Amino acid sequence: MAAAIDEGVGKVRRPELLNKIDVEVGINDALLLTSEDGILTALDDRTLRVWLRRQTGKYWPSVCHTLESSPTALYYYEPSRRLFCGCDSGLVHEFIVADDFNKITLECTYFGHQIRIQAVYFSYRHELLLTACREKKLNCYSTNPIDENRQNARGSYTLASMGMSITMDETFRQCFIGDSTGNIHFLKLNANNRFEPNKPLSGHTGSVQNLLWDPDTKWLYSGSFDTAVIVWDLAAPQGVAVELNGHSDRLVGISYDNLRKLLLTCSADGHIGVWPMNVKRNETTIWLENDSCQICRMPFFWNIREMWTQKQIGLRQHHCRKCGRAVCDKCAQTRKALPLLGYETVQRICDDCIKTLRNDETVPLASFYDLRQGTIKMDYRQGKKVMMSIGTDRTIKMNFRRENIEFFGKDNVILRGWLYCPSSSSSSSSSQSAIVMTHGFSGLKEMGLDEFARTFCCDGNFYVLVYDHQTFGSSDGQPRHDINPYSQIDDYSYAMNYLENRLNNKNISIGIWGTSYSGGHVFVVGKREKRRIKCIVSQVPTISGKNNLARRPQWQKILAEDQHCLYENREYIPIVNQANENMDLSNSFYHFFVDKYNCNEWINHMTRRSIHLYSQYEPWKSLIDLSPIPLLMIVAKQDTITSTEDQIDAYEKQVLEPKRLVLVDGGHFSVYPNEQSFEIVVKEALDWFIKYLK
């Protein structure tokens, strides 16, 4: 039985770092791009830079544009590539970003502010630009290129204090401006782009750094230096404001994922909160004021008259977070989280309320992650499921919610990998489902499996376990780089044991995924584990070691040399051999392992016996016994490594229903991220898992 070595339960988890940019100058603002693996930065050295992720995995600037003063606030409208950039001088520039991100062209400069721009907002629908600067001025410009004089403000409004954040309800042309004292100004823009002020929304006691409008729910989210997030439901007849309390430092970023209905919040101490918003929370209770405890009637310390009458020392006043009554310390000893009232951390509850408190009222709804670093801003792109944070150490980090885990595999070897947890916390144990994934022949999890796993986790709401095979990458096992299909097959079962223990659920629905060599393993695992496995996805699978070997003269030669010591020979040979007679094979191998994933931990060698084990491995023989487990087989049309013909032949002759065959363009390696057929295969696999695991 596998045991979980690091349970990780109850801890504030650390999100997995995907990438990091050392900018080395002060970062005023930054945004993630959606269409490209890239970032826009506004830096303190007067430059505006576009960073793109290169083949090496590192980010390098493709644009470095120097301005008259440092850029301070950015807004990027991706569909028409319009970039608005407010500066320290008070100027606001509009740039057009070139298709290839290698150039930005100045389109217009907007005047009217004399001092540092704090926030910019662009509405494509109304062709207008809103800007707020340090001198408490809010301006509105037309951005329509046909408008003469568009560089001068149409409307202007002076706030009582500095505007820090801007958003807009574009349907009703209502602007929201968070200020440095905690107010949210609420202004209507009339047809002439003039501001008509309404009563501000008050609730925060610290600077409102972040505002976000969700047009679907008509909810306004505000994040403040007072550590709270307020959800303003402006569509409700009386207006409802729910406070979200869970951070203990100033809010520096909020973002909303409307596909998964999640609010992401970030505080200056680097804590990330993930709040499901499809739960009904109640408005935070208003605190009542009284001169004596509303339970035991003991006077509070300012109630001199009652203290004298009762001959009592005055007590401090506290408030029950559930009923809001004023109570003394003795009458409110219990501390509980009240997530349905927005309190994710433990709060004071009075003795009366504790008697009627239901268990479900204290179950946490939000989850928290710790970046373990001072943070000044956060941005999130739901399509990419990637979060970017700007650290106080002048770095930009890209993070994803993924845990490092380890568990015992066959022969007590420690296997290491990643566990991706779905975002919805409401799923009951009967509906939990998980996917176990490993890479193919010598592949490491860093070589493209993250993109698959993220899609399965985020779009399918599955737990996903990805790990390195024994003797490879982060997993233990000796001799290193020994490719043994039989222990790799057994380890799938150990991984499933780990999941069952970790999630404390013996009835979890499990799907398995394999590619290339492990695409063959999943046939064998499926046959053995019929009780536990609910469906299988196999892409470009190994069908027959014997047939494949016939296409690899280099390996035949090695086998011939080793005839007398087949199993014992632990010498190493290269996996990718450029001197291979079959250039087509070696070129695509070489590109995948060496050029594309220039992964430090991947080493171009394996034990000689790996080839012997390969030559005798015939996973197709398990296919006939797989039914009724549904099998999706993905085959590349020009696969010369595991052979398109062998795969189709095995699928047609050996696999019983339910089954599905998907043929995609390209060769053996076309099914990995950034290759021609990746988008198709990941979608097909996701649909298969959703169909049979849910």
Ligand SMILES: [Zn+2]
């Ligand atoms: Zn009391």
Ligand SMILES: [Zn+2]
């Ligand atoms: Zn109470």
